[in-house]
Amino acid sequence: MHPEAAAENAVPLARTVRLPWAELPAGVRSAVGERLGSPVTAAADQTGGFSRGTAARVRCADGSRAFVKAVSRAGDPFTVRLAEQEAAVAARLTPELGLPAPAFRGRLDRDDWLVLIFDDVDGxxxxxxxxxxxxxxxxxxxxxxxxxxxxxxxxxxxxxxxxxxxxxxxxxxxxxxxxxxxxxxxxxxxxxxxxxxxxxxxxxxxxxxxxxxxxxxxxxxxxxxxxxxxxxxxxxxxxxxxxxxxxxxxxxxxxxxxxxxxxxxxxxxxxxxxxxxxxxxxxxxxxxxxxxxxxxxxxxxxxxxxxxxxxxxxxxxxxxxxxxx
Incomplete structure (x- = not known):
């Protein structure tokens, strides 16, 4: 059901307009592959949530997977601030804490883009x-x-x-x-x-x-x-x-x-x-x-x-x- 449906019993969806992985600058996509140790060969764009940046499950040439979020610093400041907040918290949610959070593989700052990389959760x-x-x-x-x-x-x-x-x-x-x-x-x-x-x-x-x-x-x-x-x-x-x-x-x-x-x-x-x-x-x-x-x-x-x-x-x-x- 579309989130703008007016019926009182409609179920609104958390969905926004995201930039597809394939439309990220080539230098950013290459940098992600370098960080992961293998070039990204496939990506499944994710549409859930309300933030504006790219969100994609990626697979590398060596078969490994990761989850990538990317926002442009030339975009709206609110989205960038949220990404900075998420990166700061994610870096501290270490596995030793035993919390139900995905492992954080780090951040990249490349060509005016902020990129966050996580383990891809199979769920x-x-x-x-x-x-x-x-x-x-x-x-x-x-x-x-x-x-x-x-x-x-x-x-x-x-x-x-x-x-x-x-x-x-x-x-x-x-x-x-x-x-x-x-x-x-x-x-x-x-x-x-x-x-x-x-x-x-x-x-x-x-x-x-x-x-x-x-x-x-x-x-x-x-x-x-x-x-x-x-x-x-x-x-x-x-x-x-x-x-x-x-x-x-x-x-x-x-x-x-x-x-x-x-x-x-x-x-x-x-x-x-x-x-x-x-x-x-x-x-x-x-x-x-x-x-x-x-x-x-x-x-x-x-x-x-x-x-x-x-x-x-x-x-x-x-x-x-x-x-x-």
Missing amino acids: HISTVPWREDELALTLAALTDLTERATPSPLPDLPSWGGPGETWDSWRQLLADEDPLTDVADWARREAPRLAAAEAGFSAAVAGDTLLHSDLRSDNILISGRTVTLVDWAWAARGQAWIDPMIFALCTAVQGHPDPEAILLAHPAGRAADPDAVDSALAALAGRFVVSARQPATWGTAPVRAFQRAEAATTIRWLQARWHRG
Whole structure:
């Protein structure tokens, strides 16, 4: 189903416009082969995710494989910054930590291009809506991740969400007397309560667990009983319930009917302070509402569609939580 489908029950896909491997400069492609020790003879371009750069599974003349991401420094600065963040984190996620991350083979800076090279993970992205067996497998992997990542083995990472003062979307919308015509009636009525919940964001999410922070289906690879999390560009520190909350929200955006059940299936989700979770969800909902309104550029219409779905889903989840409360 296309991510811009307007039907309420549509399943939005995380898909963007990427530059194919074959269109990278020849010098960049040759440099990748040199780093891998054998020329690249085949490449399968990957379309999942929202970043703009090249993403490809490559095979070399000697039969070895790798996963390559490449971004042009002449492109948009946001994409380059994300690639720099991912490279910095990936270099520190060493196998000794025992985390479900792909091995990082290093970075290349060639001809104004930044290239990241990883082991190619032999796995597949879950179908959406999620199958129950793959959902259970991923929840078990997230439980193991939380145990291994608390306290964070990367203690100098930023706190999840960044500066608290940037999470004030509902308060700004109210201050601007925004009509909120793009949100559900319930959210318009409850906007002051959402703003009050959002105000506690920084204290609510502060913690010392290493978080992946971006657990959409396209960042989760499943192979047999093994789950690997890719794209750690948004890695941060925070409360242990944040990753399962994000995962629950992403599964709900893509068709699962009950994010609360997914959150509570994780030990940290069951132990979470309900008010803290509400604060995080309120802040996320406001951020999604504002972000979805931004103009679509360089093919970001799928991003905006996904953000609209995230806003609507988060609001519905909060409404259900507050109704039960």
